Amino acid sequence: MVSQYINRKQKLFNHELTTRLNTYEVPAKLKEAMYYSLDAGGKRLRPILMMAAFEAYSNEDEKVHDPAFALEMVHTYSLIHDDLPAMDNDDYRRGKPTSHKKFDEATAILAGDALLTTAFQVINTSAFLTAEEKVFLSRELSQAAGPEGMVAGQILDLNAENRSLSLDEINQIHLLKTGKLIRFAIRSGAYLGGATPPQLELIDEYATYLGLIFQIQDDILDVIGNEQILGKPIGSDEKSKKSTYPSILGLEGAKKNKEDLMNKAIEALTQAKVDNDLLYDFVAFLGNRDR
Amino acid sequence: MVSQYINRKQKLFNHELTTRLNTYEVPAKLKEAMYYSLDAGGKRLRPILMMAAFEAYSNEDEKVHDPAFALEMVHTYSLIHDDLPAMDNDDYRRGKPTSHKKFDEATAILAGDALLTTAFQVINTSAFLTAEEKVFLSRELSQAAGPEGMVAGQILDLNAENRSLSLDEINQIHLLKTGKLIRFAIRSGAYLGGATPPQLELIDEYATYLGLIFQIQDDILDVIGNEQILGKPIGSDEKSKKSTYPSILGLEGAKKNKEDLMNKAIEALTQAKVDNDLLYDFVAFLGNRDR
Numbered sequence: 001m002v003s004q005y006i007n008r009k010q011k012l013f014n015h016e017l018t019t020r021l022n023t024y025e026v027p028a029k030l031k032e033a034m035y036y037s038l039d040a041g042g043k044r045l046r047p048i049l050m051m052a053a054f055e056a057y058s059n060e061d062e063k064v065h066d067p068a069f070a071l072e073m074v075h076t077y078s079l080i081h082d083d084l085p086a087m088d089n090d091d092y093r094r095g096k097p098t099s100h101k102k103f104d105e106a107t108a109i110l111a112g113d114a115l116l117t118t119a120f121q122v123i124n125t126s127a128f129l130t131a132e133e134k135v136f137l138s139r140e141l142s143q144a145a146g147p148e149g150m151v152a153g154q155i156l157d158l159n160a161e162n163r164s165l166s167l168d169e170i171n172q173i174h175l176l177k178t179g180k181l182i183r184f185a186i187r188s189g190a191y192l193g194g195a196t197p198p199q200l201e202l203i204d205e206y207a208t209y210l211g212l213i214f215q216i217q218d219d220i221l222d223v224i225g226n227e228q229i230l231g232k233p234i235g236s237d238e239k240s241k242k243s244t245y246p247s248i249l250g251l252e253g254a255k256k257n258k259e260d261l262m263n264k265a266i267e268a269l270t271q272a273k274v275d276n277d278l279l280y281d282f283v284a285f286l287g288n289r290d291r
Numbered sequence: 292m293v294s295q296y297i298n299r300k301q302k303l304f305n306h307e308l309t310t311r312l313n314t315y316e317v318p319a320k321l322k323e324a325m326y327y328s329l330d331a332g333g334k335r336l337r338p339i340l341m342m343a344a345f346e347a348y349s350n351e352d353e354k355v356h357d358p359a360f361a362l363e364m365v366h367t368y369s370l371i372h373d374d375l376p377a378m379d380n381d382d383y384r385r386g387k388p389t390s391h392k393k394f395d396e397a398t399a400i401l402a403g404d405a406l407l408t409t410a411f412q413v414i415n416t417s418a419f420l421t422a423e424e425k426v427f428l429s430r431e432l433s434q435a436a437g438p439e440g441m442v443a444g445q446i447l448d449l450n451a452e453n454r455s456l457s458l459d460e461i462n463q464i465h466l467l468k469t470g471k472l473i474r475f476a477i478r479s480g481a482y483l484g485g486a487t488p489p490q491l492e493l494i495d496e497y498a499t500y501l502g503l504i505f506q507i508q509d510d511i512l513d514v515i516g517n518e519q520i521l522g523k524p525i526g527s528d529e530k531s532k533k534s535t536y537p538s539i540l541g542l543e544g545a546k547k548n549k550e551d552l553m554n555k556a557i558e559a560l561t562q563a564k565v566d567n568d569l570l571y572d573f574v575a576f577l578g579n580r581d582r
Contacts, residue, residue, distance in 0.1 A: 026438040030446045034438065081404060086396030105377030109400065110446050113372060113407065117437030120411050124430035131422040138429050139415035146408035147317040147325065155321045155401050 002285040005278060009048045013072070014039070020069060024118070033103050033111035034118075037076050041094050046185040047072045049210075049282065053189030053203065056276035063192050066126035067137050070119040071185055074145050077115035078181075080108050082154065095231065116145070129192075137188055144184035153177025165243035171212065179211030186210070186279075195272075202272035206279070209265035213287045216258040219244035221290070223251060230291045262287045293576040296569060300339045304363070305330070311360060315409070324394050324402035325409075328367050332385050337476040338363045340501075340573065344480030344494065347567035354483050357417035358428050361410040362476055365436050368406035369472075371399050373445065386522065407436070420483075428479055435475035444468025456534035462503065470502030477501070477570075486563075493563035497570070500556035504578045507549040510535035512581070514542055521582045553578045 021035055047068035054064040083090040083098040084105065091101050100108035123129070123137045143149055153176030160173065186207035190200055221230060222237045223246050237244045245254035265283045274280075312326055338359035345355040374381040374389040375396065382392050391399035414420070414428045434440055444467030451464065477498035481491055512521060513528045514537050528535045536545035556574045565571075 024439055027443050027446050027450075029450065030438050030443060077404075081400055084397075084400065086391075086400060100377075106375075106449055107446065109372055109375065109377060110442050112404075113368075114438035114442045116404065116407060117433050117442065120429050121433035121437055124426050124433060131426045134429070135415050135422045135425045138411050138425070142408050142412035142415060146412055147321050147405035148315055151401050151405045151408065152318050152321060155318050155398065158397055159318075159320065 002278065002281040005052070006043075006048055009051055010044050013044050013047060013068070016065070016069070020122075026114070029103070029107065030110060030114060033099060033107050034114055036102060037080050037099050037111060038072065038115070040076075040096055042072070042076070044072060045214075046075050046181060049182065050185040050189035052276075052278045052282065053186040054193040055189075056274050056279055057190055057193030057195050057199075062128045063133075064189060066122050066128060067188055067192065070122040070137070070141070071181070071188075073115040073119040073122065074141065075181060077112040077119075078145070078150060078154070080112040080115070084108060087154075087158065133192060136191060140184055140188060144180040149176055149180035150178075153180070160243065162241065163243075165248070167248050170243055170245065170248060174212060174215040175208065178215055179208060182211040182214065183207040199272045199274075202268050203274075206265050206268040206272065209261045209268065210282065210286060213258055213261050213265065213283065216245045216254055216261070217287055217289060219246055220251070220254055220258070226290065258287055293569065293572040296343070297335075297339055300342055301335050304335050304338060304359070307356070307360070311413075317405070320394075320398065321401060321405060324390060324398050325405055327393060328371050328390050328402060329363065329406070331367075331387055333363070333367070333370075335363060336505075337366050337472060340473065341476040341480035343567075343569045343573065344477040344498075345484040346480075347565050347570050348481055348484030348486050348490075353419045354424075355480060357413050357419060358479055358483065361413040361428070361432070362472070362479075364406045364410040364413065365432065366472060368403040368410075369436070369441055369445070371403040371406070375399060378445075378449065424483060427482060431475055431479060435471040440467055440471035441469075444471070451534065453532065454534075456539070458539050461534055461536065461539060465503060465506040466499065469506055470499060473502040473505065474498040490563045490565075493559050494565075497556050497559040497563065500552045500559065501573065501577060504549055504552050504556065504574065507536045507545055507552070508578055508580060510537055511542070511545055511549070517581065549578055 017035070017038055021031060021038070024031070026034070050068045050071060051061070051064050055061065079093065080099045082088050083093060084100055090098050092098060098108070099111055103111070119141065120138055123141070124134050126134065129137070145151070153173050156173050157177055160169065165173070183204060187200060187204055190203045195203060219237065222234050222244065225234045227234055237247070245257060249257055262283050266280060269279055308326070308329055312322060312329070315322070317325070341359045341362060342352070342355050346352065370384065371390045373379050374384060375391055381389050383389060387393075389399070390402055394402070410432065411429055414432070415425050417425065420428070436442070444464050447464050448468055451460065456464070474495060478491060478495055481494045486494060510528065513525050513535065516525045518525055528538070536548060540548055553574050557571060560570055
């Protein structure tokens with residue numbers, strides 16, 4: 001059921017992409033680079049989580065489309081900059097050349113800058129949001145993506161290369177680097193859908209667990225995943241001596257940690273009185289995914 | 292009088308810098324890099340123009356401080372990314388090592404990303420702005436700084452290297468690369484101060500002229516400036532065969548063009564019924580500056 005939902009939303013999202021980008025008057029080369037990375041076949045996990053959280057509290061759905069698109073722009077910018085030679089120096093992502101390989105480094109840096117900035121433009125020019133909603137989204141997105149969130153996680157991650165991390169350190173990095181944006185997705189979806197402040201707090205808790213579950217399973221798949229299904233080689237973390245949940249806790253310990261968090265995520269949802277199956281199903285979907 | 296005003300505002304701005312940055316919980320190295328570039332002794336032209344435009348319409352002044360700070364963050368991010376090896380590859384700016392020389396490329400890219408994102412955080416967490424003002428500022432800042440504004444100018448400028456430009460092309464690049472953010476400064480200052488929509492339109496016109504005047508004088512100083520006063524070598528545009536106003540129009544033609552724009556800027560202000568001397572004085576101050 002989750003996977004059908006995801007497929008449907010992915011199609012919708014990808015269908016809207018060209019139309020949306022065409023509303024902006026942007027130099028051809030820059031627009032091409034922005035489009036290239038946005039179109040590079042991501043899972044659209046963050047916007048889809050936002051939509052699912054929104055639908056847990058509301059029936060209409062126009063309100064959530066602009067923020068969801070903005071969020072995917074921020075995620076895409078972060079991938080373009082992370083892939084740069086000065087950062088992770090990756091030539092391929094999902095089998096396609098990364099932005100600086102397809103174009104050049106200057107274009108990749110500017111395409112990232114452009115996507116990040118346009119995310120705030122998309123939110124603040126939306127025809128479906130009130131001023132208060134725009135302020136909520138702009139404030140929380142900047143907090144989640146900026147130097148108190150994703151960018152902090154990225155610099156801590158870069159500085160952690162080639163040394164062993166404690167469990168606390170690795171939790172901290174992932175809570176910032178991927179967790180904050182996943183939390184933003186779910187929290188803003190619920191907020192836009194009309195969740196009450198106490199519900200939002202419990203949804204926050206759920207979202208924080210979900211981000212960690214996603215990351216732990218990522219690490220586990222790099223040890224025991226099927227390369228065919230995964231679409232990329234396994235064992236890369238061990239080869240680069242990267243600290244991961246399995247390297248710190250052992251494979252069984254990492255699985256146990258993940259299952260604990262899966263139970264806690266379900267518990268938080270139950271307390272938030274969410275009666276929408278989708279958000280429950282995402283826990284098992286992300287926790288047990290094989291790619 | 293303008294220069295006294297500028298000195299006073301610069302001191303105020305630089306004094307606030309540390310206090311403001313300390314309100315954010317950011318990893319030490321990232322905060323250091325953000326602070327280093329923000330503190331690198333810029334003229335603070337953009338925030339000061341915003342304050343001056345604000346004061347042309349209003350007496351209290353708390354409202355304008357957060358947006359002015361956000362604007363300087365966006366300007367600073369653009370300098371950090373412009374200086375990168377993949378872009379202009381500059382080792383020094385105002386006599387100090389550029390961010391990627393002082394730190395490293397990854398830190399410079401992330402410090403730029405962080406400053407850009409924090410600008411929207413500063414606006415959207417301000418205690419002095421209404422929701423409508425935050426939306427106005429976020430929308431117009433993203434339009435001015437993003438792929439329809441400054442980033443567009445930067446990519447057009449990079450793609451223009453090593454070929455001759457027409458006057459239209461060079462106007463276009465500067466209107467986007469520096470003009471849009473200067474226009475944002477003045478337009479938002481006036482808006483926050485309470486300018487009426489027709490006044491805003493005329494202020495827009497003034498701001499657009501002022502941005503071009505600033506740039507033409509930049510080009511002129513690179514031909515006939517005094518290296519001692521300017522604090523940097525002259526003749527760099529000719530050496531790099533860059534198209535400039537003097538290279539297209541000749542030195543006298545460039546001066547004439549600048550003077551025409553100075554008259555038009557004054558005319559627009561008069562029509563906007565601005566009776567604040569400061570904005571008038573900025574025309575001569577920027578048009579006749581020797582550094």
